């Protein structure tokens with residue numbers, strides 16, 4: 001059995017991607033092996049993942065984002081389980097890699113995601129002892145990758161601190177998502193698996209880097225996203241009122257260019 005959310009999102013828990021340590025003795029750290037196993041918890045996985053999507057869909061940022069995923073014709077997002085040991089494999093993978101970076105073409109995707117791992121497991125606490133990551137924002141981050149790939153906007157241009165431009169987008173949009181849910185202490189600074197909180201401002205060291213600073217620093221990449229086939233969605237998200245929204249900063253600057261401050 002699978003569960004669905006709209007036309008394009010399918011949750012299929014039947015097989016779990018499983019990492020485990022090689023039971024054969026070796027010198028040094030044990031080898032980590034991986035296989036796929038029939039999942040005795042498939043029904044529970046599908047139910048809980050669907051509840052996480054329900055939560056995301058009920059938010060100001062997640063609602064329009066999931067709506068855009070479900071309005072993309074003929075491209076499916078399949079959400080599949082990982083065991084706890086495989087937390088580092090949480091990711092979105094294009095079904096067609098070349099098409100994922102071809103604007104206007106795009107591809108369906110697989111999302112590797114396990115809601116139980118992200119709800120206080122030992123592995124999770126080892127990378128995020130302050131408990132910034134939650135079940136919903138982790139899946140929202142993957143939904144950002146999914147929609148970018150579905151539109152052929154998965155830009156892999158390397159960029160300092162973010163690995164690649166599409167991670168800058170995923171982390172920026174997840175920060176807006178968290179801010180709109182009154183989680184301003186859960187804004188992320190980089191693409192490390194370990195959670196780093198967005199650092200203090202250079203100019204005002206007692207304050208966190210604000211959205212205007214972030215926009216000014218990353219204007220070329222943010223403008224590129226906002227001028228893409230996701231333009232309408234970016235415009236909708238720019239109107240979400242919250243403390244940290246670089247898309248809102250961009251929209252205000254476009255209206256009042258004289259107010260630009262660098």
Ligand SMILES: [Zn+2]
Pocket residue numbers: 141145167170
């Ligand atoms: Zn990512």
